[in-house]
Amino acid sequence: MDTSEFLEKAWANEGPKIISGFSRPLYHNLMGLLHGYRYNKRDYGGMIRHTEAAMLKKWASSIRRGGTAVEIGCYGGLSTSYLLSGLRSVGGKVYAIDPFNSDLDKQAELTDDCVPLENKPTKKIVEQRLNKNGFEGLFELIEGYSQEVASNWNPDIKIDFLWIDGNHDQAYLDFKSFEPYLAPGARVAVHDAHPRYGYDAVVRDTKKIFAERKWASMEHVKSIISGVLAD
Template sequence: MSAGTFDAAWALAHDIPGWLTPDQARLLWDTALAASPAPVVLEIGSYQGRSTVVLGSAVAQTGGRVVAVDPFVDDWKYGSPLTQGRFEAHLQRAAVADRVELLKEYSTRARPTWNSPIDVLFIDGKHDVWTVLDDLKWATHVPDGAPVLIHDCFSSVGITLGVLTLLRPGARLRYRDRAGSLARFEVGSPGMAGRLRLLAEMPWWARNLGMKVLLRLRLNTIARRLGHDSPYDPY
């Protein structure tokens, strides 16, 4: 059986390589668990399955499934021919493989032919602005009031620039809250309050970019003095 509590799910997921923090994993778990009965959760970008195991464990409680969209191609940072095998092995170890359907494709190629409802959308794919803008279009399959979660939302130039387009008139996603740089939106008109909440995160985004610059310059001591006590980028 899959993990029946968040603590059990995180115990299975925490040692899988990835960039999901415990509080972010908890937000994914709570959001998936609160979705409609037998929800469809679509995850863009799975890597070795840390977030997939958390989501798969959550939907197992309500009879749902996760669709994991990832091409598993060679990439200097995120992938290799071995990554898919590790991903599948981690799902098997966590006993959630039967809850996860792998769509081995680029999200930008899969989206135009997708025609099924999505109850929860989790975006953690390529971080360039053009891919982010395309990935946001998956939200057309998410009903009003349902959640859209975006990882690294306030720690990446490409993602944040893409998300800032939600300030425009006619946008259909409103910002709710975040766990670290995992932001939770919901489908619906943002209104002035939602736009102001999103804008209020921009100083924190600028702070995270500053930390990245310090780490690239190997000024880790200064970064620690400014509150970033980690050798890794803020995420």
């Protein structure tokens, strides 16, 4: 199945969901029950569902030993914790980018209004939370904006897993900014990329992302669309 056909099926209102190998929706739910309730969504102010959380963990645990994941949009560290719990088994590192509570005037100008700017988690709070969860030394929090961070990225650090959940009007821009640093066979996952569970702008950008290059192992998990570079 090519990627546009895959996306059409994933986003269809009717008909069977995407199923390949062992029934994927059943598998996602099973994984969600086993691994998707570890960190408290309400406490963290997180936005991912239990099935999505479990698959983030699973994908992060599947990258090469000592590999790198980049998260765009860390917020309170919920998705970061799931990424880290997967990545720990391969001894890799997560770079998690977010402006946190810095320069709120600038954030107010740039915001897509998807998260409240009042009481935004601070970098320090998230750092403490991740350390308390046992991830000390496995992550670096970068206070800033994805495109600026990408423009200063060390080209020696190849990215094995790019998780896009930042500004919902900029998913394609985020992909393009980090694309030069993706390792061969890297996984890319986009959150809120479903017309019913996400945002139209992300759906539009997801179409563009997956229309470029060749992709394999495509997955649709609730609002996440993900695939592995195959060219």
